[in-house]
Amino acid sequence: MKDHEGALIKGLIARLKGDGALKALLGDPIRIWDEPPAGAAFPYLLVGRGESRELAGGGLIEHRLTLSCASRFRGTEEARAVAAAVRARLADAPVEADGVRAVSLGVVFTDVFRSSDLKRAWAVMRVRAATEE
Incomplete structure (x- = not known):
């Protein structure tokens, strides 16, 4: 398998x-990682937690992945813009x-929110997909 x-x-x-809107928001090349490098520029997108399971009937696998945008922009506007671009x-x-x-x-x-120290804003997105070979 x-x-x-x-x-x-x-x-x-x-x-x-490959998205122009995300390049405008996250830089070119787009800053997307599973672990940001030391001193990474903001904003960036993280690929986080993932869950997968076979759906009944076989052949299809259901996935739930977490993508998180980290922003240092004052307020949540930038994180919301990244979330909207990812969704689209x-x-x-x-x-x-x-x-x-x-x-x-x-x-x-x-879910878009500010960190408790108000130094970062986060957009946490849950992606659902079903895949097949």
């Missing part, structure tokens, strides 16, 4: 890196990598 989650993440990153770019997008393709894809939850 192929690594569906790894292929989905690879395809998502490629899809997000992923809505039922044709994502495919390593012989695995998404048959459904979208952001199903977004």
Whole structure:
């Protein structure tokens, strides 16, 4: 069996890196990582927690991935803009990598908030996808 989650993440990153709105917000090349490098510029997008399970009937794998935008902009405007651009770019997008393709894809939850020290704003997005080979 192929690594569906790894292929989905690879395809998502490629899809997000090809978006002009996200380049304007997250730089060119787009700052998207699973761990930001030391001294990383803001804002950036993190690929976080992932859950996968086979759906009944076989053949389809359901994924729930967490993407988080970290911003140092005063207020939540920048984090909201990144979340909106991610949502628009992923809505039922044709994502495919390593012989695995998404048959459904979208952001199903977004939470935008300030950190307790008010130095950062966060946009946490939950992505749901179903993949098949």
